[in-house]
Amino acid sequence: MTAISRFIEGLPKAELHLHIEGTLEPEQMFVLAERNRIALPYGSVEELRGAYDFENLQGFLDLYYQGMRVLLEEQDFYDLAWAYLERVAKQGVVHAEIFFDPQAHTTRGVAFSTVIDGLHRALRDGQARLGITAKLIMCFLRHLDQDDAMRTLDEALDHKDRIVAVGLDSSELGHPPSKFRNVFARARNAGFLAVAHAGEEGPAAYVWEALDELGVARIDHGNRSLDDEALVRRLAKAKTPLTVCPLSNLKLAVVTDMTRHPLKDMIEKGLVVTVNSDDPAYFGGYINENYQAVQAALDLTRAQLAAIARNSFEAAFLGAAEKQALIARLDDYVGRGGAA
Ligand code: HPA
Ligand code: ZN
Numbered sequence: 001m002t003a004i005s006r007f008i009e010g011l012p013k014a015e016l017h018l019h020i021e022g023t024l025e026p027e028q029m030f031v032l033a034e035r036n037r038i039a040l041p042y043g044s045v046e047e048l049r050g051a052y053d054f055e056n057l058q059g060f061l062d063l064y065y066q067g068m069r070v071l072l073e074e075q076d077f078y079d080l081a082w083a084y085l086e087r088v089a090k091q092g093v094v095h096a097e098i099f100f101d102p103q104a105h106t107t108r109g110v111a112f113s114t115v116i117d118g119l120h121r122a123l124r125d126g127q128a129r130l131g132i133t134a135k136l137i138m139c140f141l142r143h144l145d146q147d148d149a150m151r152t153l154d155e156a157l158d159h160k161d162r163i164v165a166v167g168l169d170s171s172e173l174g175h176p177p178s179k180f181r182n183v184f185a186r187a188r189n190a191g192f193l194a195v196a197h198a199g200e201e202g203p204a205a206y207v208w209e210a211l212d213e214l215g216v217a218r219i220d221h222g223n224r225s226l227d228d229e230a231l232v233r234r235l236a237k238a239k240t241p242l243t244v245c246p247l248s249n250l251k252l253a254v255v256t257d258m259t260r261h262p263l264k265d266m267i268e269k270g271l272v273v274t275v276n277s278d279d280p281a282y283f284g285g286y287i288n289e290n291y292q293a294v295q296a297a298l299d300l301t302r303a304q305l306a307a308i309a310r311n312s313f314e315a316a317f318l319g320a321a322e323k324q325a326l327i328a329r330l331d332d333y334v335g336r337g338g339a340a
Contacts, residue, residue: 007302007338008291012329014095014312015088015276015287017220017243019139019169020077020119021068021101022279023084032070032079040070052282057201057252058171060282065104072110077118085126085134091288094326095316096134098123099167102152103141112155120162135317137195139167140183142175149183157190164317165193167220168210172202177209184214193217193317195243199224200254204231211240218243218315223254226262226269236270241315246294247285248278258297267304274312306334 001009024032026045033040042048054060071077081098088096098119105115116136123134138156140149156163166187168180177184177196184194196210200221207225210216211234222242225231235242244263249255255262266273275294280286285293291308294300300308313326 003338004295004302004305005292008288008295008305009092010333010338011092011291011305011309012094012326012333013092013287013291013309014097014274014316014326015093016097016218016241016274016312016315017099017245017276017278018084018096018287019064019099019101019279020081020084021071021104022064022283023087023281024067024071024080025083025281028080028083029067029070032072032076036070036072036076038070038072041066052251054252054282060252060279061170064279064282068101068104069108071105072114074114074118074121077115078122079118081119081122082125085122085130085132088286089126089130089132091286093287094132094329095313095318096132097137097164097317098134099137099139099169101139101141101169102155103144103148106152106155112152113159116159116162133318133322135164136162137165137167138163138192139169140180141170142168142179142197143171146180146183149180150186153183153187153190156192160190160192163192165195165217167194168196168198168214169220172197172200172206176202176206178213181213184216188215195220197221200249200252204228207231207235217241217317221245221249221254223249223262225271226265232269232271235272239272239314241272241274241311242266243276243315244273245276245278245283246290247280247283250293251283258293261294261297263294264298264300264304267307272311272315273308274315275308302334302338306330 026048197220198206198210218241
């Protein structure tokens with residue numbers, strides 16, 4: 001391992017763009033399929049992994065929704081989230097803000113409470129046993145209509161203390177943020193913070209809408225913001241964080257080549273960028289593999305990597321004192337030259 005890889009490994013960091021259903025590894029999918037007596041259309045883990053070759057976002061989403069059908073019981077959701085936390089505890093992750101897609105489960109007859117009880121129990125254990133703090137962000141599926149999102153928000157109100165924010169994900173093109181204006185207004189009135197996927201495949205106009213019509217505090221992905229100079233100025237001035245996902249971008253053909261990834265360009269334009277893993281079981285790597293991939297392709301320095309990790313704490317949905325404590329840990333690590 002190179003010195004810079006070791007530096008990344010131990011770097012304290014927060015993950016802010018992670019779909020828990022996207023951490024379902026093929027091995028675990030087979031275990032849960034057997035436990036729940038669900039037939040998978042693949043004969044082996046290798047065959048399933050071989051199918052992970054996506055042309056675009058929709059090609060991925062089709063397999064992502066198919067894969068999560070093995071999640072039925074509270075314990076399944078617990079096991080899923082616990083496996084993720086155990087894995088990233090070894091990657092320097094000290095805080096995680098985790099997306100979940102309730103509609104992808106309730107539409108299959110799994111109760112909202114089954115999903116959130118399992119996830120939340122894992123997060124509590126993660127804090128107690130691994131020292132990772134974590135929060136849940138409930139995403140609305142944008143390919144469904146706003147009424148469906150409203151009904152999901154109604155259910156979420158019963159679990160308000162266990163959800164920090166609402167988000168927006170799934171098929172972006174043709175489903176602009178403005179479609180969800182009313183449900184986001186209601187969610188924010190109820191005290192939820194807001195984020196939205198925007199500018200992954202959709203145009204810069206969707207990023208404007210997410211800011212102006214949904215009132216989001218962060219933009220998930222946001223790559224296409226670079227097409228619009230006025231938008232870049234707005235994001236930089238307001239210090240609106242972007243949760244960038246390099247390996248996802250490569251696997252979903254948002255970028256053609258990692259050496260052409262816009263992360264460095266974003267940094268140079270003054271944007272607050274973070275590095276995240278999106279759906280690591282599908283895209284070939286967890287958060288550190290994402291840091292490693294952009295570092296190698298764009299020749300990022302230790303100072304740039306540390307600045308990205310710092311951004312992840314600044315951008316987190318934590319109080320000022322909690323952020324300061326995490327940033328102090330980071331500064332301490334960097335001050336010791338990355339020694340553990
Ligand atoms: N984009 C949109 N929806 C998603 C993604 C993504 O990268 N991952 C899981 N749902
Ligand atoms: Zn995502």
